[in-house]
Amino acid sequence: MTTLPRVRAPQSPARRAVRLVLRSPGALVGLALVLLCVLMAVFAPLVAPYDPVAYNPVDRMQGPSLDHLLGTDLYGRDLFSRVVYGARISLSVSAISILLALAMGGVLGALAGFHLRWVDTLVMRLTDILLAFPAILLAIALLAFLGGGFWNLTLAIAVAYTAPFVRVVRASVLRARREMYVEASTAVGASDSRLLWRHVLPNASAPIIVEVTLRLAYAILAEAALSFLGLGTPPPAPAWGQMIADGRPFLETNPWVSVGPGLAIMLVVLGFNLLGDGLRDALDPRLRS
């Protein structure tokens, strides 16, 4: 009697991707940085040793010490606590804005890729117009006319980063539409919406996930830049960009006021970049060996 060769069940693409990401040191470091920042934001009251907005004139303008890991600012506020709470602003603005951008870009991109020729032309010309602005300038312009604040800031960043999502989603949908299984599904009479949700979008998700991760890094940088310019959440909210701007007059005496929050921005952005690159390598079928 012959024994049948043992056949391993094929791995799902998602599990395969997770395995590949976990095997890449860069992506792991990225994931760790992102998780660290998310935890810091969620558990800010537990992590931060002081109230981020309470004035404490006695302790003003101190350098880093064991009491104050990053020192204190002009009003004696603990900079480390402010950086910890700042993660909340940075992450929530960027996450909401990228989700909004994905929703708007996703709808437009799916419409463009899925349907009539003139819809496609219209959407793509609109996208060209948005892309004619450097993203940060578009956000600045919108805020200049809309006014600042949390929601306007979020909306401005979302609009500024909508165009790339239109392109990615459209390209993915166009690619998926040519696949045999979509053709088969059409042949058996599946409705358009079933085609889109059940077949096209799930198979188009890999490049979209990568785009979301990498754009989160851009959104964090944009939020920081806009609050640096005073167009973000109003003080005393501990926005990282605003904190860097606040420290500028005191560079000579206490550089930590500006340096500390900048380090935080850099580490989070680095985290999303590394994670995004890792995901791209893991999910891109062309790179699979």
Place this chain on the structure above:
Amino acid sequence: MSAAWLARRLVQGAFAVLGVVVLVFALIRLVPGDVVTQLIGLEGNVSAAQQAEMRRLFGLDDPLPVQFGLWFADLVRGDLGTSLRTGREVFGDLMLRFPVTFELALLALLIALAIGVPLGVVAALRRGRAADLASSAFVLVGLAAPEFWLAILLILLFSLKLGVLPPNGYVPLSDGLWPNVRSMLLPALALSLSLAAALTRIVRSSMLEVLGLDYIRTARAKGTPERRVVYRHAMRNALIPVVTVVGLQVGNLLGGAVIVEQIFGLPGIGRYALEGINLRDYPVVQGAVLWIAVSYVLVNVLVDVAYGLIDRRVVYA
């Protein structure tokens, strides 16, 4: 590159410019309430009659298409309106400030090329060795650090600690080339680092790809000296993607210039726009945004054309 393609690309560019014009026109209508209510909020008591007069001056009483027609007609004549604060022509102000932004962006581009290309080539040639790792570290930091923060670190190091470069202020070119460049060096360096990082990355991967191609092996097999293989055969083709990256990144360069000009007190278009924003000088903001977006579109058209000229393999359908 065919004439038909060139014509189509130009038409496409023109459409983008037109779209930008419409969008900038629409922006001012986004102001909550309207422009007049916002401005009055700053000035205090203004009678209803004066408000109506201001609305008439802004042309806000006309139907939207008429407003746009009038605005567009002025625009074509090079009239971007006058500043609400200084009464000066916005177009004239922009012409005065454009050279500063242009010089800043150009200098940043040159610095980025001077850092990125050699670093990328060296990283590819010394793959996996110390030089490659160092360049990877530079790429990661350069892409993650915000330029305004880098600007502050550079001021801290070069101005406050070493005292070799001025922390802010602008010296016009008419006061001599070196004093002018000296005042631009730190801002340009701050602006260039993320582009330098992006270039390093693309040059490295492009160089690695080209070095693995058959024609390079052929060149080596013929006994071509390694230097010649690297610099003459490989680099010429490996640098083609650099043009694309530069084109894509000019937008970041122009956007970043807005912030960097503000930090270093350079009287460029970005700072003009931000001053306009702080004073709610809407025509100024409109003019500056329009100017930057239009120059961005033009640069991208130029980059596409240049790409067609450099790489003969590119056939635009």
